[in-house]
Amino acid sequence: MSKQKWLLFLSVGILLLFLAGCSDASSAIVYSTQNQGVQLSVSTVKLPDGKVGTQYNQKLVASGGVPPYRWTISDGDLPPGLTLSGGVISGTASVYGTFTFTLLVEDAKGSELLDGLSITIAPKP
Numbered sequence: 001m002s003k004q005k006w007l008l009f010l011s012v013g014i015l016l017l018f019l020a021g022c023s024d025a026s027s028a029i030v031y032s033t034q035n036q037g038v039q040l041s042v043s044t045v046k047l048p049d050g051k052v053g054t055q056y057n058q059k060l061v062a063s064g065g066v067p068p069y070r071w072t073i074s075d076g077d078l079p080p081g082l083t084l085s086g087g088v089i090s091g092t093a094s095v096y097g098t099f100t101f102t103l104l105v106e107d108a109k110g111s112e113l114l115d116g117l118s119i120t121i122a123p124k125p
Contacts, residue, residue, distance in 0.1 A: 040065030040107050042115040049120045050093050056082055056119075057090040065107030074114060076101030079121045089119070096123040 043061040050056040062069045071087045078084060079099045082091040100118040 038064040040105065040111045040113045042103065042105055042113060044115075044117070047089070047117055047119045049122060050079070050082075051122045052093050052096050052124045055090075055092055057088065060084075060087045060089065060103065060105075062087075062105050062107075062113075065111050066109045068108060070106045072104045072106075074102045074104040079119055082119070093121040096121045 040062065041064050043063050044058075047058055060071055069087060071084055073084055077099060078089060078101060079093040079095060079097070081094040082089055084103075098118055098120045100116065103115045103117060104112060105115070106112045
C-alpha cells in the first residue's frame with residue numbers, strides 16, 4: 001500500500017473515531033476542514049446593482065478556512081448609505097455611480113484573503 005493511501009485511510013479512521021464522539025455534526029465539519037487544510041476563498045464574485053433610495057441587502061459568501069469569517073473593507077469605499085456588518089452589505093444608497101473596493105476576509109485561525117468587488121448604483125428614475 002502506498003504512503004498516500006495509508007495516510008488517507010488513517011485520516012478517515014481518525015475522522016470516524018472523532019465523529020463517534022461528536023455531539024453535533026457542525027463540530028465534525030469544522031474539525032475536518034481544519035485538518036484538510038482547505039484554502040480560504042471568497043465565493044461572491046459579483047454583487048448585484050442597486051438604485052439610489054432603494055434598500056440594498058447582499059450577503060457575502062466565503063468558504064474553506066475555519067469559520068466564522070470576519071469581513072472588512074481594506075481599500076476603497078462602499079456607496080454612501082451602505083455599510084458592511086457581519087458579512088452583509090446593506091443600507092440605502094444615496095449617491096449613484098460605480099464603487100470599487102477591496103474586501104479583507106479573515107477566518108478564525110487568522111488566514112486572510114483580499115478580494116476586489118464593485119457595486120453599481122443607478123440614479124433614481
